Amino acid sequence: MSESHESSQRSRQQQDGGTSPLGELSNQPTVARISGLALGSTDNVELDLDASLASLSHFPESIDFTREGRQYLYRAVRFLAGEAGITQFLDLGSGLPNENNVHQVAREHHPHARVLYADHDPVVIAHARDLVAGDDAAAVIQVDVTDTDAVLNHPTARLILDLGQPVGVVMSSLLQLIPQDDVARGLVHRTMAALPSGSYLAFSSTIAPDSNDRDALEKAGTEVGVGLKYRTPAEVNAWMEHLEPVDPGLCDVRDWRPDPNQTPLPDPHPSVRHLLGESERGRRGYLHGGVLRKP
Template structure:
């Protein structure tokens, strides 16, 4: 059977976190195995789509702040996902068309689709690499060609660090990724946190459905705070995603604790 290009190099019977997230965001780059998992997740957590959308909205607000207010002109977006509405380079280039954006993901569908989207986008590129091997990201020829580490960089780790288990030593990964960043660089993180009603059950669905390298680990605020070591959190600190600088008070949901991810943006002094 012929398949469009974006499916090459992937096993459609094995669900992937990139494609499940794409489905929850209303995207079309997913297979029936992904949709089956997403529907199981939705049966446990009826807010799953709203949570995915809120995470994406946090990424949008953080990116807009970095480009328009903090004046950052280089972005390294790791675990960037399948392109959807409001991709980082589109947001950044509204403010600064000369700003550079490097996307990094290990998922072949995310990389294939990003490659085709970016074919005509100057100043943006995608790298297929793994967060758990920072040297492969920092030393990749595309990263080196696009990013000047003598100038501030925004490192985006949005909804990806929870796919690194404790035994993968996420703090060591962060230390390696942030060591070369110049003063004035920023670190943006969103991360799934414990949710007694549905969180562990959803995590268990992922644990059974996705490949071993992508299983999720929920963490508490103290553990996630530790990821900002060496950086100063900007206001409002580490908060539930919808509470991070909402565009308007009306955007804040009645019960933000139902959005079980924490989000923060920080700066290297």
Template structure:
């Protein structure tokens, strides 16, 4: 760990020579919880699409607005944040607890570095926890002791799966994954989901190709495919839209930038 020296210490279960999505994301945000391999990928992504840093911050802002809506307007008091990544600023629990300090939040990520760093930031907060698990293992996630301790299965819960689904290939059936999570949730629960949107724009195609080259993943999908994540649910206005268009904090200044058009997502309620 750290940005100097040839040797980088890594906790058990972490191979510093293999980049991870969570740590590349951290590097793009200027964090310190990453390795040389992660920073190399971040540089390549910035070289391909210089606005990629703006893109990840736009993603963070979207999550913040979604969580604020879920607590203040939808009445949600339980959140499972799938593929949460490494702690940055305005984390899910921070936004939620600003609205209601008793909101229960569980972070889930498959990178072993996420859990200890999240817990360090949580600092013993009894209403939030982090676990190491693969989001594709629905039973393993929902049956984890920390999830069972904090999340009451009889109460409405928000499932956040933002910035994750475009990492899953079609053979992993991301639509079925979403359906399984929401099938396990009671009426009144909410889904917040997103996927990078396919485009004929050369910049979008270059970013998708670079993700495949550097990370072996990255599956941009068209609007109809992304909208299908919300089948059987009641979409919250304004529906499935580009991130800056979802409950903006202020009036949008004009047409969206090319990179802003890559981010598509929405929020929906289970009847």
């Protein structure tokens, strides 16, 4: 690493102000690291494995859902960069890096696409910074992503993003991590309100249409220290009423412009690999999402 890059990294860390307002999370299981197991990540610790296996005993089909969400993310970003012409992206709650990260997919269409990743998990931040090291058009900030002002007014955000031009916002499997409906809704509204016409939102969120399933799944997650909020499609769709859905609209992400020829994902972590295909036995929930344009 060059001296200038080390200086740049130190500057970004100082600008981030240390740990996230949500607190230091390296000593407790996090959804980002547990989800990483479904994508073959080894950037996890023993407590992630324990929590994941405990959670999966209640919801084994979530391995499939996580992988479906990652494949949808690729297709959504490909649409934004390719068809919609978006050249700058804000990835909120970005999670652990994997293959085909937002800046990599976007640059298949725009070699100089600019991407700001934001997350609060210190393990995510460390690995994401390694991924974009030396890249002047991609950066990572550690921040409470529900604090829109803190994100958009961050010094690094001002370097990466031009908020006078359309931005592609990514909220991939983020909203279910926010249990308060008003906070989740406010995040969508405030973020998109701060961006110009022609900006887009690509999101996905866990859904459980049956109330009994929702209660059981939320209880199981809480018991192992990984709380998720399961909502209905109608509840989530209501937060998007000021945006225009792109065809085919908001749906199970498996059905959002499926592409049987897209690059396969890495195998899951060996500890959870046996759960691949569990969703074929039954789907009590699924990932709901789509891409929407700000008029």
